[in-house]
Amino acid sequence: MTDYRVVPGPEAYFTPSAARMGVVLPEPGEAHIEGVIVPEEKAMEYAARKLLDAKNPTLHPGPLVLWNWNEKAAKKAKAIKVLAECIPARIIPMPDYRPKYPKINPDVEINPNHPNLTIWHNKEDVCLFVGVHCHQANLSLKIIRGGTDCFTIAMCAQAGHEDAMLSFRDATAEKILRLAEWVSKLKGVPFVRPVDEKARGDGGDRYSDNVFVKLADGG
């Protein structure tokens, strides 16, 4: 167990990777907060608090959820929108990973090769990455930790990110909605899950999975 803590920077120009400093990834059902492994529900509550306490909470969806590749991506997109509305948080996309020359417009997008520009420009104090390919997320998270004081949250669909200050793993639409549910709970308002329009067929009672439940159920 390492004493190193993955905390908001600016860490240094040559930021050491958290993995090199001994931070390990969480097992399924777990998450990490600043490099310390915790049960996922604890991290959910912590992340929800961070997002609510922030002055400029911002969600950064990546190509895996911005583009309508498949049903899974579409569901995650819906869930992210619900989360953003619950907080409420701004959404600034990372549409692709090209190193854009001569510069990006930090008001409308974030780029993994210089994510600090967007963080600085928008004075983001807490941000959440979702739907970004892991190698590009690692790059972004390290640069942000190196040059900004922003608290980073990774909603990773794979094994999580050591370089985020808080990282979930195995992200699904359901998990994103659970975070939204935590936000609502802390705010003391009822949480209304979205209806899956696509699955509303004959009779309107069938839903593709348990993520999207009927509004009428109040679930």
Add this chain to the structure above:
Amino acid sequence: MSKEKIQICPEFYDIMPPEYRDLVEQATYGKEGRGWKDIGQSKELIEDHSLCAGCPESMAFRYILASLPNPEDTVMVGSTGCTSLVFPHVAVHNIHSLFGNQNAVASGLKRALSVRFPGRIKDVVVLAGDGATVDIGLDMTLQAWFRQEKFTTICFDNELYANTGGQESGLMRKGFVAKMAPVGKKFEKVRLPEIARESGCAYVVNCTVSKPNLVEKVIRNAVLIAREIGPTYLQLYTPCILEIGKNSMEGLQEMRDSEKPGERFRYYEYVTDSAKQFLAELEAKEKQTAAAAIEG
């Protein structure tokens, strides 16, 4: 893949930067008869570029993108050089290889794509400068042709190493004095089109990019022949106006001067018999389709 594949999730449509919305709405992918005339109307055909003002390479790049017969299923392989500054603006799959490795990377890629997508047409197009094609990567270039790898190699020939300040390259003409080659080149320009022909390329063209119709035709021919018959090679003159002491507006005239009879970029074409037959069949099919469309 087609335009249907590149849809934005409706939840994020309003927050996507305008160029991505434009890509989805206006891109020419799948459009019948797309070509160089679409330039200026579609952002994916390089609306902004990061090259020098008036650079002929930026024209060439646009013509090539507009002329690809199957852009959504094409992967371009680039190499170190001025082209690597443009590839980030290109809405076609592309890979940046190490300096000179482009034809080796393209060989593996083409083979892998045919295994991964056996029922689909996947084109691979190499686009590199003369340094990458003829000097540093000559081994890879020739070996790919010897192996009859089915992809197109395009060389942007500006006759020197441009973005490193003007060093001598194999394709530099004899006697030329560059900023970083002050004694002048002592050897003849490497005759790569002839070497390509002898190395087994089915279609070889040497020309400038002054005539968009011509560039469109040779790009299309090269990609289609490479798909069906064997390797193809295009050597396109894209002069570096900075390194030859010209102004931004003089690139086009420089190309026109260099393609006159007897000049080093006069139009040269070599087509094998099988490629000729393939092109004739293609033309006949197109005429048939056009006639049917008029009748219908």
